Amino acid sequence: MTRPALEGLLFDGRTAAAAPVRVLIEEGSLLVTAPDGAVLHRRPLSGLQVSEPFASAPRQVTLPGGAVVEVADGAGLTTALAAAGRPATLVERLQQRWPAAAVSLLAAVALLWAGYVHGLPAAVRLIARSLPGDVERRLGEGALELLDGRLLRPSALPEAEQREAEERLAAAARLGAPGLRFQLVFRSAARGPGVNAFALPGGTIVLLDELVRRTGGDDRLVAVVGHELAHVSRHHATEALLRAAGVGAAASMLWGDFSGQAASVPAVLAMLAGSRAAEREADEEAVRFLAAAGRTARPMIEALCLLAAASAEQGDPRLPDLLSTHPDVGERLARLGAPEAACGAAAP
Ligand SMILES: [Zn+2]
Missing domain, CATH: 2.30.29.30 (Pleckstrin-homology domain (PH domain)/Phosphotyrosine-binding domain (PTB))
Structure with a gap:
């Protein structure tokens, strides 16, 4: 025809x-x-x-x-x-129909979003967990060097007090996290009271004087360190750094002059600000740590109450405080099976 x-x-x-x-x-x-x-x-x-x-x-x-x-x-x-x-x-016919085109577009956007939300964190987690220990330690040393010049000062705690805390924490770690490499360092906050602690890549846990002063004699410090050790064993700080700075920037910080780069300050602060998921994981791990070290979850609840009270005091706004970057204290207490009102009874 x-x-x-x-x-x-x-x-x-x-x-x-x-x-x-x-x-x-x-x-x-x-x-x-x-x-x-x-x-x-x-x-x-x-x-x-x-x-x-x-x-x-x-x-x-x-x-x-x-x-x-x-x-x-x-x-x-x-x-x-x-x-x-x-x-x-089929493709040509679908292209002629705007609902099909809209659905394809939405599917493409959803796929990209899923890749960004799930693919990127998964890749970052994989990289953080497969970095050689030496590389992570170098990142941690660089971060500490940088913080020392800016946000941290040498510890003013008497030597004996530092050794006593170290020994008690090492004894708890032998039971709670056997085989995990870490080192405690004592510092004071350049500004504010600094009831704070944080884990750096490679296993360095920074304990600020005021936290040790207020908790040194009891198990709340053990609970806080149990929480930080969970960050260490799960490479959370390295993961946060890679997420914030990107692999390329982290590499240049590693092989360049880490402490000399002012641009790396925000990256280091981002390193210390854990994600909500990481904090929940570390809280749960802290309770397991306490149990393995022969303690109840009570010190963890009391430590959270102390942090809640301390965050109300004027801290150094530049340092991510243990609480503001963490999920809401009420939520964290609820997860530990304690209502927020428990702080009234437990607060020091
Ligand atoms: Zn944390």
Whole structure:
């Protein structure tokens, strides 16, 4: 069956000139004819290369030898092809329907989002966990060096008090986290009371004087260190650093002059601000740590109460305090099976 011819322009692929032609479909072939009716091209419909159809755009048919014929009435060509038994492909038909296009777009966005939300953290976790111990320790040393110059001062705690805390914590760690490498360092906050502690990559746990002063004689310090040791064993600080600074920046901090880079200060602060998920994990781990070290969960609850009270005091706003960067204290207490009101009874 012959259908009415469509107007077209033939580009021969060698010159820029366009020649007016007619395009018609006849006996399973696409014919391109000159205005005088001479057949210029005859192509079987099967295997015909036609550009994507759009509602009101021309379509191009690719011909042998680099020639292209452009049909201004693209929709007419689509109809003619379909009538001749060459229906639009599934993709072409979907493209014509905006709900399908919208669904595809949403699916693509959802996929990208899932990749960003789940793929990136998973990749970062994998990198953080597979970094050699020496590399993590170097990152930790660099971070401490940087903090020492800016936010931290040497500890003012008497040597004996430091040794006593160290011995008690080491004894608890032998039971609660056997085999885990860590080292405690004592510092004071450059500003504010600093009832604080944090874990750096590679196992360095920084204990600030005021935390040790207020908890040194009891198991709340053991609970806080149990929490920090969980950050160490799960490489949370390295993970947070990679997330905040990116792998490239972390590498340049590692091999460049870490402490000399002012730009790395925000990265280090981000390193100390754990994610909510990491904090929950560390809280749960602290309770297990306490149990393995022969204690109840009570010191953890009391430590949270102390931190809640201390965060109300004016701390150094530049240092992420143990609480503000953590999930809400009420939520954390509830997870430990203690209502927030428990602080009233437990507070020192
Ligand atoms: Zn934490």
